[in-house]
Structures are given as C-alpha cells and as structure tokens.
Amino acid sequence: MRTAFGETFDVPPGYLNTASVGVPSTSTARAVSEAVARWARGADAPPVFDEPVAVARAAFGRIVGAPAERVAIGATVSQLVALVAASLPEGARVLVAKGDFTSLTFPFAARGHTVTEVPLDDLPARAADHDLVAVSVVQSADGRLADLAALRAAGVPVLLDATQAAGWLPLELDWADWVVGTGYKWLLSPRGTAWLACSEAALARTAPLVANWYAGDDPWTTVYDLPLRLAADARRLDLSPVWHAHVGAAVALPWFASLDRAAVHAHTTGLADGLRAGLGLPPAGSAIVSLDVPPEPLLAAGVAASTRAGRVRLAFHLYSTRDDVDRVLRALA
Structure with missing residues (x-):
C-alpha cells in the first residue's frame, strides 16, 4: 500500500504503466465496489x-x-x-x-x-x-x-x-x-x-x-x-x-x-527526469519516458510498463516513487 497526496493506493512496486491503465485510489475502488454491491442487492x-x-x-x-x-x-x-x-x-x-x-x-x-x-x-x-x-x-x-x-x-x-x-x-x-x-x-x-x-x-x-x-x-x-x-x-x-x-x-x-497542480507536476516529472538523468539522457519535462531498450530485463525486475511504437514506455504518476526509478536503473544496468 502506498500513500500519495492524501490518498492510498494498493499499487505494486514497479508499476509504471499508468499511461495504459491507471490504478484507482482505495477511496475510488471502494465507491465502485459499494455501488456494485448495491446493484447486486437491487438497492439502486x-x-x-x-x-x-x-x-x-x-x-x-x-x-x-x-x-x-x-x-x-x-x-x-x-x-x-x-x-x-x-x-x-x-x-x-x-x-x-x-x-x-x-x-x-x-x-x-x-x-x-x-x-x-x-x-x-x-x-x-x-x-x-x-x-x-x-x-x-x-x-x-x-x-x-x-x-x-x-x-x-x-x-x-x-x-x-x-x-x-x-x-x-x-x-x-x-x-x-x-x-x-x-x-x-x-x-x-x-x-x-x-x-x-x-x-x-x-x-x-x-x-x-x-x-x-x-x-x-x-x-x-x-x-x-x-x-x-x-x-x-x-x-x-x-x-x-x-x-x-x-x-x-x-x-x-x-x-x-x-490538488496543488505545481506539486503534482514537480513530483511526476521529477521522477521521470530523474530516470532520464540516471540513464544519461537530458530532461524532457514529461511524466512519460520512452526508451529504446529491450523489455525483458524490466519485466524480470517486476517493472510494469508497456511497449509503444517499438520502444518501452514508462509512466510516473502520483503513486510512483524514487524506488521505482531505482528499480528501472538496476534492471537496465
């Protein structure tokens, strides 16, 4: 379980695939689950x-x-x-x-x-x-x-x-x-x-x-x-x-x-540009990082990413941490 910006997320370490599927907060997931439960009881x-x-x-x-x-x-x-x-x-x-x-x-x-x-x-x-x-x-x-x-x-x-x-x-x-x-x-x-x-x-x-x-x-x-x-x-x-x-x-x-938009932007792009810096790449100011690397080492290291346009795509969001950056860097070392 991770906490970010006042919410909790049951997101696994190394989850960097928000650009494909975002992970809901526990509050959001609970609201949907409760609505489905009401539906199952004919209560709505x-x-x-x-x-x-x-x-x-x-x-x-x-x-x-x-x-x-x-x-x-x-x-x-x-x-x-x-x-x-x-x-x-x-x-x-x-x-x-x-x-x-x-x-x-x-x-x-x-x-x-x-x-x-x-x-x-x-x-x-x-x-x-x-x-x-x-x-x-x-x-x-x-x-x-x-x-x-x-x-x-x-x-x-x-x-x-x-x-x-x-x-x-x-x-x-x-x-x-x-x-x-x-x-x-x-x-x-x-x-x-x-x-x-x-x-x-x-x-x-x-x-x-x-x-x-x-x-x-x-x-x-x-x-x-x-x-x-x-x-x-x-x-x-x-x-x-x-x-x-x-x-x-x-x-x-x-x-x-x-949310404080500047703080959200600084968090997400800071992690993404931190990864780029660790790989010797210039900052891009985006929460998405596209790398010309094989996906297998990342998959083996427990990194959830996607492949788009022939490159690995990594996405850093509110629930991402420096540990996720380090996990990628170790996998690609």
Whole structure:
C-alpha cells in the first residue's frame, strides 16, 4: 500500500504503466465496489447516478478549464471526437501529428476529411492552411508535449486530446475549441468515462448526433415520444452514462481538481527526469519516458510498463516513487 497526496493506493512496486491503465485510489475502488454491491442487492435506481455524473462532469471542467455547462459526457474519446468530425464541413482540412493516437485521428479520416500528418513540432507553422488542428496535448507513444502556446497563437480552430495530460500536467485550456479526455489512465477512474469540453462557439456548431434520452432538457421527462427536446447546454451531446464508471470518477476527479497542480507536476516529472538523468539522457519535462531498450530485463525486475511504437514506455504518476526509478536503473544496468 502506498500513500500519495492524501490518498492510498494498493499499487505494486514497479508499476509504471499508468499511461495504459491507471490504478484507482482505495477511496475510488471502494465507491465502485459499494455501488456494485448495491446493484447486486437491487438497492439502486437509475436517478441515483445523476449526482456522480454531475460531480465528475464539473470536476473535469475544473481540471481543463471549462464550466460544467460546456462539458459533455461520453464513454470513449473516439466517440466524442466523432461528433467534432461530423460537425466539420465536407472535405475539411484537418492537421494532425504524425504518430498521434488513432482514436483522435481515425474519426476524421473515416468521415472523409482531408487529414494531413506532419511532425509534432511542425503543427503551429502548418496550421494556417487547415480548418482544424487535432492533437494530443501529450503524445501517447513517447510523452512529447505539443506547443500549446504556438497553436493558440496560430488562430486556427483546435481540438486537444488531454487523455495523457490531465492528472499530471497543469492545464488551462479554456482557449481551445474542443478538449476531450478519458478517465481510465491518469485520472485513475474506471474505463467508460470520457468528456468533451467545448468553447461557446464550438458547442453551437457541434451536432448532437448521438441524441438520446439522457441528452434531453430533462432526462426523466424525455424518455418517450417526440418532439426532439434536447438540453440547451453541452448536455445535448451526452451519451447515456456508464453508471458505475461515473461513480468512480465522481470520487477521483474532484480529488485531482483539488490538488496543488505545481506539486503534482514537480513530483511526476521529477521522477521521470530523474530516470532520464540516471540513464544519461537530458530532461524532457514529461511524466512519460520512452526508451529504446529491450523489455525483458524490466519485466524480470517486476517493472510494469508497456511497449509503444517499438520502444518501452514508462509512466510516473502520483503513486510512483524514487524506488521505482531505482528499480528501472538496476534492471537496465
């Protein structure tokens, strides 16, 4: 058991795979377990879950810099990105980073838009020739950070995927047109939670293509019959929630939103850059470290990592410690 930032985690030593699957706090795990137990006893009714959905929605907004009324809920990043892709004019020119996660890029290609891949660092210079820039704030494969200041200055509509950033990187993304993110990685929530924050102008032009009862102006009176009567705010884009996933997110996300962001950033990047220094590499300022090393020595040493783009990917989060750094260094010595 480890303690970090006032929470406890039943995370094993050497667990450096948060970029794939985050480990919940004991508080989050307990909340989900108790909800499942109530389900098993027939003790819950659907309206019970409205509060955790609202709590998690508002907390995601605080984490990325958006009011709750401009945050929609979904189940996956790709499903929410697809709403943006479907709202662009036919044949829109979309600029993306080469090697970015396909849940961000595939929806635009599937819609038939003109999607251009360029190196991550070239995005700001190439943005002016496009209708939208879609990019991950932090690259999944290797942890590189997008130049957000330069993208903002480019003056082109932007969709940011904060999945690999929210939870360790301080974010103020109120300037972006759309910000999407999922909960099961760095936000340490169950899989089945995702959110889309929209600027006021972007919300007005995002089509509610998954319109359903939960996207209604009052979900408990829009269960049956026409006419269409959707919510006036971002809830019009909502997907019916994965109930127990939001129970966990309603514990995890407010906790994240309450933390000292500078302290979280210093802890996570300090460990990652400490590993880089031990390997003779320069600091990168990212919580993700990508190494061109064989994975077998790490696996034998009890290090949980992943392989992405042919390299070992290590992710340092709140529950990571200097012992994890040393374990990797010993394995690779």
